[in-house]
Amino acid sequence: MQAEAQAKGQSFEWWMISNFAAGAGFSAFVVLLIPPYVTSLSNAADAGIVMAVISLAAVLGPALGGFADKYNAHRLVLSAGVLGMALAFAMYAVSSGDSQVLALDALVMGVAIAAQGSVAPVFVVSAGLARGLQAKRLTTLSLTWPVGQVVGGALMGVAIKAGWDYPSRFWFAAAFMLAAGVITWLSSGAAARRIQAAPSPTDADRGKSGLGAVFASIFGAFLLIGILISICNNGINSQIANIMPNVYGIDEATTSGLMALAGLINIPLFLVAGVWMARSGATPVYIAGVAIRLVGALGMAVLGLWTGAPGLLVAAAVLTLYQGSPFARVAQPAVAVRFAPIPAGAANGFVLGASAIGSFIGSLIGGYLAANVGFNAISWMGAIAGAGALALCVFFLWPAERRKRDEEKRRAAATKAQPVEAPATP
Secondary structure (H helix, E strand, O other), rough: OHHHHHHOOOOOOOOHHHHHHHHHHHHHHHHHHHHHHHHHHOOHHHHHHHHHHHHHHHHHHHHHHHHHHHOOOOHHHHHHHHHHHHHHHHHHHOOOHHHHHHHHHHHHHHHHHHHHHHHHOOHHHHOOOOOHHHHOOOOOOOHHHHHHHHHHHHHHHHHOOOOHHHHHHHHHHHHHHHHHHHHHHHHHHHHHHHHHHHHOOOHHHOOOOHHHHHHHHHHHHHHHHHHHHHHHHHHHHOOHHHHHHHHHHOHHHHHHHHHHHHHHHHHHHHHHHHHHHHHHHHHHHHHHHHHHHHHHHHHHHHHHHOOOOOHHHHHHHHHHHHHHHHHHHHHHHHHHHOOOOOOHHHHHHHHHHHHHHHHHHHHHHHHHHHHHHHOOOHHHHHHHHHHHHHHHHHHHHHHHHHHHHHHHHHHHHHHOOOOOOOOOOO
């Protein structure tokens, strides 16, 4: 009866506003405010460094999640993540171009984003929910991010059109995140108690594996794919607010609108990715996400060579880059668990770290290329990294998937072929 009640529960809970806020905060406010702000104070290379620091701080995700697990502090870490983003935006508003403050701001922002991202899924997967309700809530949690991106991009576009200066925009972002942080804290008590009440995995469930087994496996190739595709996607994303006006002549307000539209299109694609994954497995969906990002990055790079490229074609390339995210995000945790020689929690910790490393490299190299070669070189960097990721998918990940499927078929056939013992006669 309890399982049936859980399966019939609502898919949305108010603590999920934290993921909505993170979508607005990172995919809209950070991307649209911080790179052009730092560039206006210094140069594009410094903007790349700031974004790189924000990205690299995500390597603390496993440590923050471990702290929450050890001390049953999931509610605290989740709320602190959102409130930390509010603090970082406020620090940017009062930074006055101080380089030391900007560096500290980036660190605070990165740690806050890592805190929210590492803990939010735990409120679903570790709450002892029935399978049906868990699936519904994971889907809803994933969807809140692009919805936040849509809302954040739209609001920032309005602020730009209204002529707000950078400090005013940062104060608005801080107020938005503060409100979301308060809602997160007030609404997450019951969800946190479910985590505490759910049974913990035993030592046997966790298992043990050395780093050699991790990096020498197909999972190691998967981590490299994650690094490369993060360089592609996040390297471009970290400078998108500079790429659009300097390469294609597209203004800030239009760029904000494109970010909002990208998030809006993401929403139904999350559902498409989920249905596809249920029918065909996670690996094809993930590879599709890699391929879509490559097509978008390559399109942006090629159009950047065309003086006066039509705005609609540019918009199509940019939107294509961002439409790879639903497929990659939905499938990535399942692919990680499928190929990892270590337990699921550790596997996803490695994946988070790989993404952070890729973001750091992409942001750092992207800033250097912007300052020394030109902003369109960032798109070429993304296209090259995306091509490398897709090549690893084709030559390593997909063949491994086929071998695993063949093995699963053989096991299923062997199980069916086993004779059934006749019941004992009295």
